[in-house]
Amino acid sequence: NAGVTQTPKFQVLKTGQSMTLQCAQDMNHEYMSWYRQDPGMGLRLIHYSVGAGITDQGEVPNGYNVSRSTTEDFPLRLLSAAPSQTSVYFCASSHVRRETQYFGPGTRLLVL
Amino acid sequence: EDQVTQSPEALRLQEGESSSLNCSYTVSGLRGLFWYRQDPGKGPEFLFTLYSAGEEKEKERLKATLTKKESFLHITAPKPEDSATYLCAVQAGGGSQGNLIFGKGTKLSVKP
Numbered sequence: 001n002a003g004v005t006q007t008p009k010f011q012v013l014k015t016g017q018s019m020t021l022q023c024a025q026d027m028n029h030e031y032m033s034w035y036r037q038d039p040g041m042g043l044r045l046i047h048y049s050v051g052a053g054i055t056d057q058g059e060v061p062n063g064y065n066v067s068r069s070t071t072e073d074f075p076l077r078l079l080s081a082a083p084s085q086t087s088v089y090f091c092a093s094s095h096v097r098r099e100t101q102y103f104g105p106g107t108r109l110l111v112l
Numbered sequence: 113e114d115q116v117t118q119s120p121e122a123l124r125l126q127e128g129e130s131s132s133l134n135c136s137y138t139v140s141g142l143r144g145l146f147w148y149r150q151d152p153g154k155g156p157e158f159l160f161t162l163y164s165a166g167e168e169k170e171k172e173r174l175k176a177t178l179t180k181k182e183s184f185l186h187i188t189a190p191k192p193e194d195s196a197t198y199l200c201a202v203q204a205g206g207g208s209q210g211n212l213i214f215g216k217g218t219k220l221s222v223k224p
Contacts, residue, residue, distance in 0.1 A: 004155075033211070042116070042214035043156070043199070058211060090155050097210050098143060098203065103155035 001026050004104035006091050012110045013081040021076040021107050023091030031097045032074040036060065036087040037106075043090065049074055050097060081111045114139040114204050118215035125222050128189045133218045135200030136182040143210065145183050147176050148199040150217070156199055159185075190222045 007022045025032065033048040045058030049068040063085060065077040074093075078085060088108050092101040115138045125131055137145070144163050148156035160169045162178040169176050173194065175186040185198055197219045201212040 035214075040216065042216045043201075043212075044214075045211050048211060100146065100158055100161050101212065102158060103148075105155045106153075 003027065004091055004093055004102055006089075006104040006107050008107060009105070010108045010110075012112065013078075014112055015082060017081050019078050019081065021078075021089055021091075021109075023074045023076065023104060024072050025074075025091075025093040025102075026072065027093065027095075027102070028071060029093035029095055029102075030071065031095070031099075031101070032068065032091065032093045033058070033101065034064070034066065034074070034076045035090045035092065037090060038087050046076065046089075048097075078109075081109075083111045085109065086111045114202065114213045116200055116202050116213050116215040118198075118200050118218050120218060121216070122219045123221070125187075125190055125220070127191055127222055127224050130186070130188045130190070132187070133185040133198055133220070134182060135185070135215055137200075137202045139202050139204035139213070141205035142202060143205060144203040145178055146201045146203070146212065147183070147185055148201065150197045150199055159198075187220070190220075192222050192224050195220055195222045 004025045030051045034046040035043040044060050047066040049055045055066050090106050091104040094101040117136050119134045147159040150156045160176040165180045173188050177184050197217045199217045201214045
């Protein structure tokens with residue numbers, strides 16, 4: 001099993017550009033989530049999904065969209081990038097929400 | 113409001129010098145407490161899950177314990193390869209809807 005994979009590893013955007021961060025898992029996990037990690041702050045939940053077709057907002061959802069059309073994939077979309085979205089983004093998954101979440105390697109995003 | 117506080121922010125140890133990291137929490141209805149290890153440029157790596165006060169888990173030089181208000185990660189005779197940031201997260205009912213709430217982490221450095 002590859003576990004949780006994320007692409008790209010690193011991306012530079014200009015303010016106002018859009019992009020999609022990809023996340024995939026091959027463990028047949030129902031629960032998937034996106035976090036951002038900023039210096040001096042803990043991991044903060046952006047959006048999550050408890051199964052295909054079901055998504056919900058986390059602590060910091062503004063400026064981000066998600067969809068879950070398959071169990072395996074959970075892409076995160078930045079509609080109009082802003083410098084405040086410069087961060088490291090992690091995707092995680094678990095069998096169900098209650099159980100241990102396993103994290104991907106992260107995507108480092110720089111918005112100029 | 114559900115909250116997680118980790119202390120100290122940073123800890124420098126000599127190889128073989130045992131110590132403990134603290135994770136204190138204020139949540140409504142604890143469902144689980146999770147410890148992760150994060151190396152620079154990598155995603156968090158799962159270490160332990162604790163579910164009830166009095167529970168303990170061990171893995172090599174690490175031992176995690178849980179009380180009703182806090183958790184400790186004890187590191188016995190650490191080695192340089194134990195250097196990393198250790199993250200604590202709680203899962204609770206109530207407002208956070210069972211999603212993980214992370215502390216800011218403790219950065220551990222072990223010198224040879």
